[in-house]
Amino acid sequence: MQGLADNKSVEKGGIYVTNRFAELAGIKKGETLKVTPYQDSKSYSFEVKGIVTSETNQGAYIRSETFEAAGGKFNPQTLLVDKTVSKDDIKNDQNILSVINKSDQEKNAYDFVSSLMSVFLMIIGFALLLVIVVLYNLGSLNFVERMRDYATLQVLGFSKKNLQLITMIENLMSTSIGWILGIPMGICFLRCYVANFSTIRIEYTAYITWQVLLIASALVSVTSAVTTLIISHKIKTINMVETLKGVE
Numbered sequence: 001m002q003g004l005a006d007n008k009s010v011e012k013g014g015i016y017v018t019n020r021f022a023e024l025a026g027i028k029k030g031e032t033l034k035v036t037p038y039q040d041s042k043s044y045s046f047e048v049k050g051i052v053t054s055e056t057n058q059g060a061y062i063r064s065e066t067f068e069a070a071g072g073k074f075n076p077q078t079l080l081v082d083k084t085v086s087k088d089d090i091k092n093d094q095n096i097l098s099v100i101n102k103s104d105q106e107k108n109a110y111d112f113v114s115s116l117m118s119v120f121l122m123i124i125g126f127a128l129l130l131v132i133v134v135l136y137n138l139g140s141l142n143f144v145e146r147m148r149d150y151a152t153l154q155v156l157g158f159s160k161k162n163l164q165l166i167t168m169i170e171n172l173m174s175t176s177i178g179w180i181l182g183i184p185m186g187i188c189f190l191r192c193y194v195a196n197f198s199t200i201r202i203e204y205t206a207y208i209t210w211q212v213l214l215i216a217s218a219l220v221s222v223t224s225a226v227t228t229l230i231i232s233h234k235i236k237t238i239n240m241v242e243t244l245k246g247v248e
Contacts (some may be wrong), residue, residue, distance in 0.1 A: 014049030022051050035060065044070045048231045055203050131223050139231035141170060150235060164232040171228040178208035179217060186216075197213065 015035070016186050017027050027033065029048050036043045042065070052061065063072040081090070090099050150163050191206045198204050 009047065010052065010061050010063060012063050012066050013047075014048035014066065015060050016050045016052045017053045017060045018046060018058045018203070019051050020054075020198055020200070021058045021060070027051075033060070035062075039063060042071070044072055046070065053203075053205070055205065056201070058201055058203060061141065078239060083106070086173045128219060129221060132227060135171075135175075135224055136230065137229040139167075139173075139227055140234075142170075143167075143231055143234055160235050167232045168228050171224065171231070175220070175224040179220065183213065183217075 008210045015033055017025075017033070022028070027048060029050055031048050032045050033048050034043050035043050046062065046066070064076075068074050087099060087101075090096055130238055153163060154160070187206070190208070194204045
């Protein structure tokens with residue numbers, strides 16, 4: 001368990017609450033939290049030493065030494081044992097209600113994520129298709145609106161290669177501006193979108209790394225370059241005489 005703000009483990013001398021629970025209950029670091037354990041009529045007050053990140057098992061965490069120092073009796077409900085303990089011996093113990101294998105839990109979690117990968121890949125595919133359609137339509141619209149400008153530049157001595165270069169630079173600038181604005185807005189949207197699925201028991205958090213941002217930027221750059229090349233080749237089809245007739 002790692003602290004959200006200071007990235008430290010749960011320490012002695014206070015209580016730690018999970019981020020989702022703290023948001024819903026309005027709890028802040030440094031406040032005093034009164035705790036009444038199950039089947040215990042006595043209440044205990046502890047200072048909130050930190051807010052911790054935990055996707056599951058929302059609530060409060062405290063060291064047994066801290067709880068016992070306040071006069072409480074520590075009664076563990078769940079034990080984490082290593083591989084040196086025999087599973088058969090644990091099952092035969094009448095004091096143990098159930099045994100859960102950690103590797104089985106990890107396998108179930110990975111299987112669940114793998115089952116959703118097809119959905120994620122479909123979303124990514126449609127997102128790339130949307131990028132291509134939007135960039136191509138914007139480029140085509142810009143090309144149609146500026147056909148006369150391109151024809152005029154040809155009259156002034158600009159070659160078609162120069163016009164293609166100008167078109168590429170314009171699209172590159174548009175893509176760069178979209179990238180600068182889109183990255184922070186996309187991160188903000190993802191965090192808000194994922195937070196909508198969080199409950200009192202489970203908190204979903206956005207996992208964003210520089211590798212993910214690099215891959216997303218590369219995909220957008222490639223699609224932008226392809227659409228730009230397609231649009232720039234249309235300049236070769238401009239009929240200077242026919243285009244300038246409309247001006248006359």
